[in-house]
Amino acid sequence: MYKVVGTTKNRTLRVLWMLEELGQQYTLVSAGARSDEATSHNPTGKVPVLLDGDAKLTDSTAIMTYLGDKHGGLTHRAGTRDRARQDGHTQFVLDEMDAVLWTAARHTFVLPEEHRVPQVKHSLRWEFQRSLDRLDTRLSEGSFLMGTFMTIPDIIAAHCLRWARNAKFPEPSENLKAYFDRLTSRAAFLRASNAE
Ligand SMILES: N[C@@H](CCC(=O)N[C@@H](CS)C(=O)NCC(=O)O)C(=O)O
Numbered sequence: 001m002y003k004v005v006g007t008t009k010n011r012t013l014r015v016l017w018m019l020e021e022l023g024q025q026y027t028l029v030s031a032g033a034r035s036d037e038a039t040s041h042n043p044t045g046k047v048p049v050l051l052d053g054d055a056k057l058t059d060s061t062a063i064m065t066y067l068g069d070k071h072g073g074l075t076h077r078a079g080t081r082d083r084a085r086q087d088g089h090t091q092f093v094l095d096e097m098d099a100v101l102w103t104a105a106r107h108t109f110v111l112p113e114e115h116r117v118p119q120v121k122h123s124l125r126w127e128f129q130r131s132l133d134r135l136d137t138r139l140s141e142g143s144f145l146m147g148t149f150m151t152i153p154d155i156i157a158a159h160c161l162r163w164a165r166n167a168k169f170p171e172p173s174e175n176l177k178a179y180f181d182r183l184t185s186r187a188a189f190l191r192a193s194n195a196e
Contacts, residue, residue: 006031012047014064086152093135
């Protein structure tokens, strides 16, 4: 059985959601970022970490990709053009949503106080609005980024939309709100959110 180190309050939720979608068993090893437990599995103290037998796998997107490939779900097959398009969406969400939110978080509470530049958040909010517009355009093919088939970048995008709402970042369009509601009303998401 898989063990997932982290908590539902951070990117760990993406991995838990993926496992739920794939119908895989897991236990959650509750550990905050930079805690002793997290650092014992990942020297940087970052979460999530997936414990798979004697392997300790880090980075939520790498973990989700591994699980999707291994169990054959929420991903197009490696080496196909659809996979390249899917990975393009993943990179877009990481570069233009996750990275913007993470930079704002770093300048709010993650970096040592003397290295924070709070003024950068004004620019990041503007950038995030542009990212939302671009996400809207990418969703023109159907219910999910890859049309009718839900894939890994949908999990990351929905997680970023929730993160943005909590960080009081610009509001998404009605179309994006419907996309967010569609994803976060899934039974797998609800089970993952309540994991303990
Ligand atoms: N690229 C990594 C980022 C992991 C990460 O930064 N996790 C945050 C919690 S969401 C963390 O552990 N932060 C603590 C730190 O950066 O010191 C992933 O997607 O898993």
